[in-house]
Amino acid sequence: MQSPFSLTTHQQPKRIARWPARLAAVASAIALLLGTPAHAEGQLRIAYQYDVGDILLHVVRDQKLIEKYAAQEGVQANVEWKQLSGGAAINDAILSNTLDVASTGLPPLLTVWDRTRGKQNIKAIAALGSLPTxxxxxxxxxxxxxxxxxxxxxxxxxxxxxxxxxxxxxxxxxxxxxxxxxxxxxxxxxxxxxxxxxxxxxxxxxxxxxxxxxxxxxxxxxxxxxxxxxxxxxxxGGPATLNILWAPERWQKENPKTFTALRRALAEALTYVQGHKAEAAATYVRLENSKLPVAFVQEIISLPDVQYTLQPQNTYKLASFLADVGAIKQRPASWKDYFFEDAHAGGGS
CATH class of the missing domain: 3.40.190.10 (Periplasmic binding protein-like II)
Incomplete structure (x- = not known):
């Protein structure tokens, strides 16, 4: 009599064929339970703004700088760029895990930093420049x-x-x-x-x-x-950061090489914008499909008051004010509290 545990010749391939899928499902479940990523590093969904305060990100996107530096880290990056309007919509997208990294003004970051401290631990990756409003x-x-x-x-x-x-x-x-x-x-x-x-x-x-x-x-x-x-x-009372780039700690920890690639991409974009104002302006106009003359955008980003830098300026004054009026519950000790450690070395305020 055939054992109930034995396989017939025609049954065997079909049942064995199911094993890779079953093993993959088990591996994904274990990864979730252990808190490790169930997907390969290099997946990045990033939201940026329409204004020239995000021109560094326009250059990063146009020149595929994240992909360039990710490759040097041994990672194939798949970057999805999105434009969302409003800090609340972006906060919701980050918290629902439909977005990984976002650029907004400082108040949305400080609000979500306050609400996720000790949980998702959302923090800033870098400032994107000081521009007056x-x-x-x-x-x-x-x-x-x-x-x-x-x-x-x-x-x-x-x-x-x-x-x-x-x-x-x-x-x-x-x-x-x-x-x-x-x-x-x-x-x-x-x-x-x-x-x-x-x-x-x-x-x-x-x-x-x-x-x-x-x-x-x-x-x-x-x-x-x-x-x-x-x-x-x-x-x-002085130059102040306009837009700021931020992400949950989970994404930063699960994607250390992509995070490093993003920081390096921003640094190269900064050097490019500082030395190639006309080309950066042209990139902005093209990617935004803007009707603004390139010369006009170049004039704006060349103004003495416009300072492209990755270091935050005058952000703590706003953070202290939000704590004073009860808009955030936790008062940061300094700007370093709401920035990832990688940004601390360059200084800020």
Whole structure:
């Protein structure tokens, strides 16, 4: 009698053929249980911004620098680039594991750093440059912050929580006292920079002010009816980081070679932008399919106030303010708390 455990000749190949798939499934399950990655290193989903504050990332993407340095680490990189609007959407994508690395303004990073400390431990990889943001108005009666009144409407990316909203709150706190930090909040409206610029330039909507970012603020200032009230540099007392690149600690630990490749790619992009302004401007215009003249973008990124650097500048002032007003629960001891250790050696603030 045939043993119930024996295989007939026609059964054997079919059943044996199932073993590789079963072993792969078991290996994946064990990997998850042990907390090790179930996928090969080199997979990177990265979100970046539309503005020239992310021009380093435009160069990294165009020249495939992550792939270049990953190959030197013995890794074949597969980089997926995405453009998402708004810090909240990006935070959700990171936390739901549909995104690995993102560029945003500082407040979204500090918010998610605060909420994930001791869990996902989200931190910054590098700053992407210090660029000023301008508060503009087309109301001739408004010459200083004190002149804004109930009839004014200030457009910014997101009321209360965006970088521009927080800068306006810091300006109010500096001017009227910490308990009046939300003095201007009732005057603000949420609009993407492109729509806010169009509204301000038209002069036909309720929006008569815009806390803008480059390149939009420079387009708006070409209209003689529009003038600058203040800037992020004035509010924070010096050059200040505009955009910042960050990721969960899990991705950094599971992909150490890709992380190193990303840092090296940023360093090469920085050298390239600093030495090839015209070419960098052309790269930005091409990748964004922008209607801006390349010479105009080059003019912006060549301004003395525009400082491309991987080291953070004046970020801790904003972090301290958010802790003061209860926007984050944990006060960082310094900027190093919300940056990965790899960024510490170059200094920052």
């Amino acid at each position: 301008y508060l503009l108005s087309r109301n001739p009666a408004v010459k200083t912050l004190d002149d804004f009144g109930r009839g004014d409407r200030i457009a910014l990316p997101a009321t209360t929580i965006s970088l521009h909203a927080r800068l306006l709150q810091i300006a109010a706190a500096n001017r009227y006292g910490r308990d009046k930090f939300n003095h201007f909040d009732e005057l603000t409206v949420s609009l993407p920079h492109s729509e806010a610029a169009a509204a301000l330039l038209s002069g036909k909507t309720e929006v008569n002010a815009h806390f803008a970012s480059p390149p939009f603020q420079f387009q708006e200032l070409k209209d003689p009816a529009i003038h600058k009230i203040t800037s992020s540099y004035e509010i924070l």
